[in-house]
Amino acid sequence: MDTFTPETISLLALLAALMPLLSFGGILLVPGERNRGSFFSILNICTSLVLSVIVFIHVWQQSTVHQQIEWFTVGDWKFKAGILLNNLSALMLVLISLVATLVHIYSTKYMEGDPYIFRYWAYLGLFCFSMLGLVIADNLLLIYMFWELVGFSSYLLIGFWFTRDAAVQANKKAFIMNRLGDLGFLTGIMIIFAQFQTLDIALLFKDGGFVSHSLVQNGYWIFSSNQMPQMWLTFAGLAFFFGATAKSAQFPLHTWLPDAMEGPTSVSSLIHAATMVAAGVFLLARITPIFNSTVLTVIAIIGAFTAFMSATIALAQNDIKRILAFSTISQLGFMMLAIGVGAYASAIFHLVTHAFFKCLLFLAAGAVIHEMHHLKEKKALDFDHQDIRTMGGLRKFMPLTFITMVLASLALVGLPFTSGYLSKDAILIQAFEWADTKSIWAKLVPYSALFTSWLTAFYISRLIFKVFFGELKLNKAFTQQFSLHEAPGAMKYVLVTLAIFCLFPIFSSNPFHYEHAWIIEGLPVISGIARVNIFHTIIPITVNLAACFLIFIAYKWYAVAVKAPDFTNTPLFRFAENQWYFDTLYKNLFVDKVVALAKATFRFDKVVIDGIVNLMGDVGVLFAAISHWFDRKIVDGLVNGAGSLSKSIGNFARHFQTGRLQHYLVTMLLVVLTFFIIKYFSLAI
Amino acid sequence: MIPLSHYLIISAALFSIGVYAVLSKRNAIMILVGIEFMLNAAILNFVAFSKHDKFAASGQVFALFAIVLAAAAVAVSLAIILNVYKYYKTIDPTQIDKLRD
Numbered sequence: 001m002d003t004f005t006p007e008t009i010s011l012l013a014l015l016a017a018l019m020p021l022l023s024f025g026g027i028l029l030v031p032g033e034r035n036r037g038s039f040f041s042i043l044n045i046c047t048s049l050v051l052s053v054i055v056f057i058h059v060w061q062q063s064t065v066h067q068q069i070e071w072f073t074v075g076d077w078k079f080k081a082g083i084l085l086n087n088l089s090a091l092m093l094v095l096i097s098l099v100a101t102l103v104h105i106y107s108t109k110y111m112e113g114d115p116y117i118f119r120y121w122a123y124l125g126l127f128c129f130s131m132l133g134l135v136i137a138d139n140l141l142l143i144y145m146f147w148e149l150v151g152f153s154s155y156l157l158i159g160f161w162f163t164r165d166a167a168v169q170a171n172k173k174a175f176i177m178n179r180l181g182d183l184g185f186l187t188g189i190m191i192i193f194a195q196f197q198t199l200d201i202a203l204l205f206k207d208g209g210f211v212s213h214s215l216v217q218n219g220y221w222i223f224s225s226n227q228m229p230q231m232w233l234t235f236a237g238l239a240f241f242f243g244a245t246a247k248s249a250q251f252p253l254h255t256w257l258p259d260a261m262e263g264p265t266s267v268s269s270l271i272h273a274a275t276m277v278a279a280g281v282f283l284l285a286r287i288t289p290i291f292n293s294t295v296l297t298v299i300a301i302i303g304a305f306t307a308f309m310s311a312t313i314a315l316a317q318n319d320i321k322r323i324l325a326f327s328t329i330s331q332l333g334f335m336m337l338a339i340g341v342g343a344y345a346s347a348i349f350h351l352v353t354h355a356f357f358k359c360l361l362f363l364a365a366g367a368v369i370h371e372m373h374h375l376k377e378k379k380a381l382d383f384d385h386q387d388i389r390t391m392g393g394l395r396k397f398m399p400l401t402f403i404t405m406v407l408a409s410l411a412l413v414g415l416p417f418t419s420g421y422l423s424k425d426a427i428l429i430q431a432f433e434w435a436d437t438k439s440i441w442a443k444l445v446p447y448s449a450l451f452t453s454w455l456t457a458f459y460i461s462r463l464i465f466k467v468f469f470g471e472l473k474l475n476k477a478f479t480q481q482f483s484l485h486e487a488p489g490a491m492k493y494v495l496v497t498l499a500i501f502c503l504f505p506i507f508s509s510n511p512f513h514y515e516h517a518w519i520i521e522g523l524p525v526i527s528g529i530a531r532v533n534i535f536h537t538i539i540p541i542t543v544n545l546a547a548c549f550l551i552f553i554a555y556k557w558y559a560v561a562v563k564a565p566d567f568t569n570t571p572l573f574r575f576a577e578n579q580w581y582f583d584t585l586y587k588n589l590f591v592d593k594v595v596a597l598a599k600a601t602f603r604f605d606k607v608v609i610d611g612i613v614n615l616m617g618d619v620g621v622l623f624a625a626i627s628h629w630f631d632r633k634i635v636d637g638l639v640n641g642a643g644s645l646s647k648s649i650g651n652f653a654r655h656f657q658t659g660r661l662q663h664y665l666v667t668m669l670l671v672v673l674t675f676f677i678i679k680y681f682s683l684a685i
Numbered sequence: 686m687i688p689l690s691h692y693l694i695i696s697a698a699l700f701s702i703g704v705y706a707v708l709s710k711r712n713a714i715m716i717l718v719g720i721e722f723m724l725n726a727a728i729l730n731f732v733a734f735s736k737h738d739k740f741a742a743s744g745q746v747f748a749l750f751a752i753v754l755a756a757a758a759v760a761v762s763l764a765i766i767l768n769v770y771k772y773y774k775t776i777d778p779t780q781i782d783k784l785r786d
Contacts, residue, residue, distance in 0.1 A: 659785025661778045662708050662716075669704065 004058050010067040010083040016051035016093060017132035019044040020100070023125030027118050037121035042104045045128060049097040052090075052132075059090040061522055066138060066202050077197070084138035084202050087522040088348065092135040092282055095352055099274035099359050100128045106363050106494040107266045109487070110370055120160060120264070127153040131275040135282060140189045140199040143286075147185060147247070147279060151178035154276050158263040170259035177256040181246020185283075188239035192290070195226050195236075201286060211289040237295030240287060241302075248280025248332045251306040255582050257329055261321040265369055268321060269362030272328040273355040281335045281351050285344045297442075300340025300434070304445040304452075307333025309580060311455035315462070316567075316576035319386045320365050323463050326579075327412065328358055330452060337449055338427040341434035345523035350423035352519055353507065357411035357420055360498035364405035367487035367495065368394060368467060375474075375484055383474065388466045390477070395468040397484040400492055402468045404499040409464050411502040413457040413547050416540075417511050419502055424453060425540050426514040432535045450543065457547035461554035469559035512540070692733035700726035713766045713776040717759065724755045 023041035059065055068082030085093075104124065111117050130149035137143045152175075159171030193199055196210045204210045214223035221233040244250070249257035257277070261268055271277060284291075284299070291299070307330045314326035331354050338347035372385035383390050395402040411420035431446035474482050486492065500506065508517035515521075557565070567573040578584065656667065699722050706719025728748045735744025770776050 657785060659782030661781070666708055669708075 004054075006063075006065045006067060009055055009058050009065050010085060012051045013055045013065075013083055013085055013093065013136050016048045016055065016097060017129060017136055019048040019051070020125040020128035020132065024122045024129065027122040027125070032118075034115060035117050037118040038108050041121040041125050042101070042108070044125065045097065045101045045104050048128070048132065049094075049101045052093040052097040055085060056090045056094045059085045060087055064202075064206075068138065068200075079141075080139070080200060081142055082138045083136050085136060088282075088285060089135045091348065091352065091519065091522070092278070093132060095355055096128065096131050096135065096274045096278075099355055100124075100131075100270060102359065102494045102497060103266050103270045103273075103363070106269075106366070106491050107264075109490040110266050110366055111264060120157075123153055123156045123160065124267075124270070127157060127270065127275060131279065134279055138201055140192065140201065140287075143201075143283065144182075144185055144189060147243070147283075148182060150247070150276055150279055151175060151182065154178075154260070154271060157267040157271075158260045160263055160267065164262065166259075167262040170256075170262040174256040174260050177253050178246050181243045181253055181280075184239045184242030184246070186243075188236050188243065191232055191236035191239065195221065195223055195228060195232070197226075205287055205289050209289070216292075233290075233292055234294050237291040238298065240283065240290065241295060241299055244280030244284050244336075245302065246280070247283070248277045248336065249329050250280070250302055250332060250336055251309060252582075254306060254310065254329050255579070255586060258322050258325040258579070261319070261325050265321065265362060265366030268325070269359050269366065272325070272362055273359035277328065277332055278351055278355065281332065281339065281347055284336075284339045285348055288339070288344050296340050296342065298340070300337050300431075300445050303333045303336025303338075303340050304431075304448045305333070306330070307337060307452045308448045308455075309333075311452045311459065312576045313579050314459040315455060316573050318389055319384075320368065320388050320391075320463065320467065321362075321386055323388070323459060324358070324361050324365055327361075327456065327460065328354075330456060331358065331412070333452070334424065334427050334449065337431060337445065341427075341431050341445075343427065343430035343434075345520045346423065346426035346430055346514070348523055349507075349514070349517060349519045350427055353411065353419035353423040353502075356498055356501035357408040357418075360404060360408040360495060360502060361412065363491070363498065364401050364408065364495055367398065367401045367491050370487065370491075371398065371484045375482060379482070381474075381478060383477065388463060390473050391467045392470040393468070393472045394484065398468075398486050401487055401495060404495040405468070406464060407499045407502045409460045412460050413551070414453060415544060415547065417504050419504055419507050421511070421540070422504060422508055422514040422517050425543075426517075426520065428453065428539050428543065429514075429535050432539060450539070453543055454546050454550055458550040458554055461551040462558055465554055465558035469555075689733055689736070692729060696726040696729045696733070698726075699723070699729065711777050711779060713769065713778055716778065717762050717766070720762075721755060721759065724751065724758075728752060728755075 020041070023037070023044040026040060027037040065085040066082065068080040071079045071081040073079065107120070107124070111120055114120060127150070130146050130153050134143055134146035134150060137146055155171045155175040155178075158174050159167050161167045162171075189199060192204065195214070196204060198204065198210070202209070210223060214221060216222070216230050216233065219230045220227045221230050242253075246253040246256075257272075260271060263271075310326040310329035310333065314323050314330065317323045317326060331350070335347040335350050335354070338344065338350060368391065369386055372391065375381070376383060376385050407418070411418035414420045414424035428446065428449055431449050435443045435446045472482060474480075487495070504511040507519060508514065510516045568577075575581070656663075703719045703722030703724075703726060706722060707716050708719075710716050710719065728751050731744045731748040731751065733744075735742055735748070738744050766776055769781065773781055775781070
């Protein structure tokens with residue numbers, strides 16, 4: 001243990017973050033085959049994982065490691081940058097590198113044969129680097145930089161198949177939405193800096209740090225000699241939260257995430273599990289002390305609302321990836337809710353468990369899509385290979401994918417013996433505890449969360465039953481018998497590994513008591529009610545009984561041949577199917593106006609600016625024509641005139657040069673005669 | 686006693702005939718003949734004027750020199766004409782116009 005000084009540990013963490021950047025630089029800078037990079041980037045990310053695990057072992061439940069160097073100086077004020085490793089960041093480090101490693105391995109098969117796969121590996125490297133950097137950075141400015149990098153690299157990955165218009169639209173949308181959130185984050189940073197003159201997280205947010213020393217008095221937010229109206233404290237919290245809503249796809253900036261499904265499924269899985277969307281929750285967890293009760297309430301309400309909203313939307317979707325995307329938004333809502341009720345340990349716990357089971361769900365869905373697409377290509381059929389209505393009965397062809405995906409779904413629903421049970425239970429119970437002391441309206445939050453978890457049970461069962469049970473719908477549509485294959489080896493092993501992480505023993509020795517989970521024990525728990533409290537008994541039972549009932553209904557409707565009731569024409573279904581019309585609303589409210597403004601300025605540019613420029617050009621051309629004419633006619637005329645004059649004189653004189661002796665003699669004679677005549681007459685005169 | 690002017694007229698006539706021959710003939714030999722005409726016109730002048738010479742017959746001595754020179758010149762000229770003929774296969778001076786522009 002002694003060999004690992006804080007310096008060594010932070011160096012290892014830094015290396016862990018830099019390894020994926022090495023893949024990015026190495027693959028893009030070193031020319032080679034188009035399919036290069038897979039081995040190199042897997043090697044790098046594995047190194048990163050090993051380093052992360054070492055760091056984790058030495059940091060978890062031990063002293064916080066904080067190493068800084070001086071970055072730059074402005075006037076007298078020195079800005080420091082460094083690495084902060086506590087339980088939270090060590091946990092995230094391992095989570096990110098583990099999930100990223102699995103996704104890398106999975107991608108070797110999933111992306112096989114893509115003509116530009118080296119770019120994929122490079123972007124993936126940049127993405128992992130940004131996320132790893134984000135969790136180990138020790139000040140808000142550095143986090144902000146990595147935050148932007150995460151946004152940028154997700155932009156690259158979502159638009160990886162940039163020849164498809166939908167992918168281009170999707171990555172543009174994701175980028176713009178994230179930029180909006182970045183504005184919030186930046187505003188928050190400015191307020192914090194104005195108040196505390198530092199962005200160092202350790203100084204600001206540790207126990208007894210600057211934030212906890214600042215106090216609110218007489219409507220003012222006071223820290224040492226600085227004070228500003230209390231409003232700014234709330235505003236800073238809201239600004240940070242706004243930044244997190246964009247990254248973690250919360251209402252009102254959630255619409256980019258479903259569209260981000262245009263990227264490769266492995267990327268979606270990475271975005272949804274450990275990177276990108278986790279960044280928002282992570283940020284909030286890092287800066288928890290800054291939030292006052294108003295902001296926390298807003299976070300809880302937005303979280304609960306988002307969770308409910310996207311769960312209802314997921315009910316009505318037919319694209320396998322979109323269902324999972326809305327499920328992610330919903331689960332992120334749960335995490336936000338947990339942060340809002342002050343249970344940030346539970347939020348992180350859920351983030352971790354969710355990372356594994358959602359990653360698994362996506363990768364299994366990816367395997368299904370992979371095989372369906374394979375079938376489509378092989379038989380040259382025309383159908384949507386992501387639509388669950390074309391699937392069915394796949395458990396016969398892909399038993400391993402089926403089993404792992406069911407495990408992940410159980411974890412998502414939160415049934416006992418899964419990891420999801422522990423974390424979701426923790427959030428629900430703490431939400432109820434939080435609302436217990438509050439007004440009747442606050443009780444809406446936990447109850448909607450409860451309702452949402454039932455909805456979760458239903459939509460994920462619908463997905464499972466439609467995809468894996470019954471008969472393959474394609475057979476009926478094309479009146480042919482098709483058969484599919486199990487996913488290739490690399491993908492299978494990844495699915496199995498992830499499935500292990502969906503079970504409770506990884507996280508807690510007791511399958512029913514979330515308090516015993518080591519992640520919860522490693523993070524500060526703010527409030528805790530004794531196990532004897534009634535919530536601890538009622539809530540899990542309510543959730544699970546209702547969930548089982550709903551799963552049974554879904555089984556009856558979608559798996560057994562009984563005809564499911566058709567909701568497609570009811571207004572509520574259409575409302576959910578169109579994602580609560582948020583896209584339409586944003587389009588009408590903002591996008592159309594911005595596009596109209598852009599078109600107007602484009603026209604202005606085209607007509608006025610270009611007009612002026614073109615006019616200048618035309619005037620120039622005119623002047624040039626005039627001077628050209630002058631040059632041609634006058635200047636050249638003079639020169640040419642002199643030339644042609646001497647030429648014609650020469651031509652005239654040439655005629656005398658006949659070469660005939662006698663002509664010369666005549667000329668000579670004439671000249672001599674002329675000379676004599678002149679001489680004679682001049683004498684006579 | 687034949688007056689001096691008669692000599693001079695004959696000399697002028699000879700010279701003119703010579704000039705005409707030189708300028709108009711299409712044969713180098715005839716041009717040479719024209720030159721001899723002009724030379725002899727000059728020699729005739731020498732001899733005619735020698736009568737009024739203060740010194741003893743220096744004009745006639747000059748004439749003898751000139752005749753000898755003429756003979757030498759003819760020899761050289763004929764040699765040139767022969768060479769010209771060898772080269773151009775003609776002695777028509779109108780066809781030998783290599784110096785034309």
